[in-house]
Amino acid sequence: MSYRPKPRIAHPGLKKNALGLTRRDYEGGMSTLCAGCGHDSITAAIIQACFELAVEPHRVAKVSGIGCSSKTPAYFLSASHGFNSVHGRMPAVATGANAANRDLSYIGVSGDGDSLSIGLGQFCHAMRRNLDMLYLIENNGVYGLTKGQFSASADVGSKAKKGEVNEQPPIDPVLTALAMGGTFVARSFSGDKEQLVPLIKAGLRHKGFALIDVLSPCVTFNDHEDSTKSYAYTRQHYSPALETDFVRPAEEIMADYDAGAAMSIELHDGSRIVLRKAAPDYDPQNRGNAFAYIKDKLRDSEFLTGLLYVEETSRDMHALSNTAVRPLVDIGWDELCPGSSALPGILKRYR
């Protein structure tokens, strides 16, 4: 961390987006994470993605639980809504918020502890409900805030800073998401913004639960030799399966793609994601194949990255629950509550 906020001075040639805002307008408060923390890079990627999408900051709600990762919503989009909830309970809060106001964009930031240990149940049920939100796991394999104990995502054989070896198998969030019916499942690395920024943009525009598991090295407790979540190890075992380009609605696809290896998927708002496959036999729309392929690669100690599975035709929580199209917050009290005279009629239906 630094003890000073970033000065407000900016490059005079800074670009403006459709709203007339610069990237700097999407920043938040001063980060108090360790210098070099991967989480800060993810923060920068979120800022970049929101700027490029010309997201209106006041139409975004940031939600988080507890942990180093869960501090980060304070460091981006200072003009947005935010809720820092109880450990592992962010999905419940996000569900409530989304139920009340379906028109906001929801960005949930969680960590491997928050999502895979105390909050594993909440995490799974949010996916089962297909809650319309972007859910980022800043995954570093340790509990950084409590001095570096192994977390549930630590790999077998990975050594802690003081030398203990992890013997328990990890819970992989990507495989978990595929098993739980996740409709947008991606993995990326904090040190690769070229991949991460388009993924965040696509995730924000996906209608449903968009999970991005971001490998985010902990410089203080998990960046040593024999760590499997260090900058060096991640770069050595990092295998982009698919390169993702995000194309906004009505925008022309400019890049020249090799017809056989590229596939275009249209999202609900008319934007498209173009996936360029590095591995020809990989199919990101076949859940079973994707699961097997990722598992095989993990066995070979390779982190497969990119948008690994996407299903754009699925229905989100509101569609599944058949709720009103208008956000509940916009519906007046008189309309929302039928009043005590209507109550006997409702109760009668259950008799």
Place this chain on the structure above:
Amino acid sequence: MKPTDTSDPEYFHRVVDCQWACPAHTDVPEYIRLIAQGEFTDAYMVNRESNVFPGILGRVCDRPCEPACRRGRVEDKPVAICRLKRVAADLKGEFRDRLPVIPDISNGKRVACIGAGPASLTVANDLAPLGYQVTIFEALSTPGGLMRTNIPAFRLPGDILDSEIDVILDMGVELKLGHRIDSMAALLGEDWDAVFVGSGAPRGKDLQLPGREEASANIHIGIDWLESVAFEHVKEIGEKVLIIGVGNTAMDCCRSSLRLGSSDVKVMARKPRDFFKASDWELEDAEEENVEIVVNHSPKEFVLEDGRLVGMNFDQMEYQVDDDGRITDQRVIGERFIPADDVVLAIGQDNAFPWIERGLGIEFDKWDVPLVDETTFQATRPGVFFGGDSAFGPKNIIWAVEHGHQAAVSIHKYCQGEDVFGRLPVTMNLSSRKMGIHEWSYKNDYNPLERRLMPHVGLTERFRKLNIEVELGFSIEQTETEVQRCLNCDIQTAFTDQLCIECDACIDICPTDCLTITGNGPEEDLRQRLKAPADNTDQSLFVSGPLKHTARVMVKDENLCVHCGLCAERCPTAAWDMQKSRFSFPYATDEDEACRRRNLRSA
């Protein structure tokens, strides 16, 4: 691109824009920090080492440092460097005990300097401490050269000039006033070990137009007229005055006219404002005094009535200017008569050496200007050196000082029988400014303060006398604010590629988007691929060696770095560090020490 070699002093020197732009390489950020700490005498001495006349230059320097200042690119206005220099000079304490000790015994070498302007005085300042007997010949009755005769006292008071010149004269330098050198041959016939010519560019350009001869009583050559005003030979001027030309001399002429009783002063410019030679601040100061600057008027003739000047006729001009600001075409669109009682010509000046006989081995070029080497300042005759305006034509005081320093080095080497071209290199020292985990021994916070404005004496009060100094100098409050505007460009961002783990922390935190990690490529290509546009090709790109994880390179565009040190604060492996660069520019005394060391070694 090849990895940048930051061990070459030039790389980091260019980053310190002000110091790079200063002909004498004054260590500006260092003295501004000293002023911030209240160490005014130290700040004065840092100045004096390179520019010799901080009190004078703090008022009237041409300030090449200010247009170069990085703050002017990051925001709008540069740091008021020159004003701060004056603060150091105004508030300094006793400093004479810090001057070099003058040896009791001379080294037996005698050097003649012609003209007591800034160049000769600098030569004396550098050589006297080494035991040289320096004699300065001055035609006028006071020393200072153009600093005294051409800069009016309302800009540069005489006592400031006297005090800084006296420091040099008190080093045992002999000054012969009222002693004009009429013959170089005669001087060379005397027993001098070296001769330095610092006689300036003393001939003002004339304007031969119809009526020039007949109206000569009311037509004045700018620099001669200013000299007459300075020595009080001229005490008045007509009601209506036209100044021809729009350089800094013109500004001094128009403001002097106002103080000698004229009420209607017009400065006549041939071209539009973008082509003015005068510094912006001198134009502003003149316009504040209600001088009218008339553009696009080309002088045509002097108009007389009854044998007396009544005005001038001008061609009214129109210019075609292209996108690069160059004039591509011009035409006359009319004629205009402007009444005047007096006209002052301030259209430039030339070197003039009627007193240097030909055939002495001092060769002249086709414009009748002596051939002078740009490094050694030596003429084609060994042992004769030129500096200041007399070397390469009119420049300014700070250039004259630098010429003096370099000529002094040459004179010393020449007198010691060494090769004048075998000069010591510029050297650099880097030392970390890290004190603790997030503590730096400099104030690295960016302060969004606006440039302070110089307070002036009131518009009526200042005209009561010719020598009321108009600029009052910064107050303590103004100084406190202005020093915070300096970006500390001498605290360099030093990068060690072997330590970098490519975590992107520095890139994310950099407020001005200077940093990028990317694949290497040719410079034009790299400049296109950086996080923010790197369009200013005057500013260097730093390129690291290949980084150990991905073999990409760290690229830094130096252009808009505010030296806030956040990259170094956020770096987990200390691959970035903030290091103070201190450059050593060799003076005659350094050459002397090196010479002694060589002699000791061989003995």
